[in-house]
Amino acid sequence: GAGVSQSPRYKVAKRGQDVALRCDPISGHVSLFWYQQALGQGPEFLTYFQNEAQLDKSGLPSDRFFAERPEGSVSTLKIQRTQQEDSAVYLCASSLGTGSYEQYFGPGTRLTVT
Amino acid sequence: ILNVEQSPQSLHVQEGDSTNFTCSFPSSNFYALHWYRWETAKSPEALFVMTLNGDEKKKGRISATLNTKEGYSYLYIKGSQPEDSATYLCAFYNTDKLIFGTGTRLQVFP
Numbered sequence: 001g002a003g004v005s006q007s008p009r010y011k012v013a014k015r016g017q018d019v020a021l022r023c024d025p026i027s028g029h030v031s032l033f034w035y036q037q038a039l040g041q042g043p044e045f046l047t048y049f050q051n052e053a054q055l056d057k058s059g060l061p062s063d064r065f066f067a068e069r070p071e072g073s074v075s076t077l078k079i080q081r082t083q084q085e086d087s088a089v090y091l092c093a094s095s096l097g098t099g100s101y102e103q104y105f106g107p108g109t110r111l112t113v114t
Numbered sequence: 115i116l117n118v119e120q121s122p123q124s125l126h127v128q129e130g131d132s133t134n135f136t137c138s139f140p141s142s143n144f145y146a147l148h149w150y151r152w153e154t155a156k157s158p159e160a161l162f163v164m165t166l167n168g169d170e171k172k173k174g175r176i177s178a179t180l181n182t183k184e185g186y187s188y189l190y191i192k193g194s195q196p197e198d199s200a201t202y203l204c205a206f207y208n209t210d211k212l213i214f215g216t217g218t219r220l221q222v223f224p
Contacts, residue, residue, distance in 0.1 A: 003157065031210070033211065035212075041216055042118070042215050043158075043203070043212075102148075105150070107156055
């Protein structure tokens with residue numbers, strides 16, 4: 001079956017540009033997560049949705065980062081006025097829901113801000 | 115602050131060698147520990163989800179053990195092959211989100 005997909009796979013943005021990263025979770029998965037992996041670090045939690053509700057956004061690094069999942073399926077992570085420190089791999093994961101420990105990851109979007 | 119640490123940071127071994135990595139995590143409020151294998155440009159692949167103290171899991175040549183009381187897990191690879199080359203991540207499950215270590219980057223030379 002189809003796994004988690006993300007697009008684009010690679011994105012180069014000039015400093016100050018806005019970007020939008022898309023995540024298509026596994027069909028029927030209730031929970032969706034975004035993580036950020038900077039070079040040399042492990043992935044770090046950004047935000048979490050259960051259906052369309054954003055239950056935790058404590059990991060978003062600034063108010064330039066915004067995520068949505070309006071219909072409880074596809075999610076978009078938007079970064080406004082990108083900065084060099086936003087360069088990272090952005091991973092999306094989905095899971096069946098509360099009580100399910102397993103998270104299934106997409107291949108990530110590698111964002112480079114020049 | 116919850117901290118997950120992995121060692122070593124990187125490892126270079128010859129084909130056929132056996133190897134192991136360590137993951138240490140908080141020993142309180144434990145729910146689950148995950149091991150993922152991540153090859154460049156691919157999705158992180160779940161290897162194991164471990165929930166019980168003393169758990170031992172095996173998948174082919176890869177196995178893992180868990181000690182929740184002292185807060186560590188070991189991942190073992192027996193008879194490493196070049197296709198085992200990847201970054202191995204462990205992650206501590208905490209109120210729905212995963213807290214990752216920085217990973218162990220394994221390179222297996224033929």
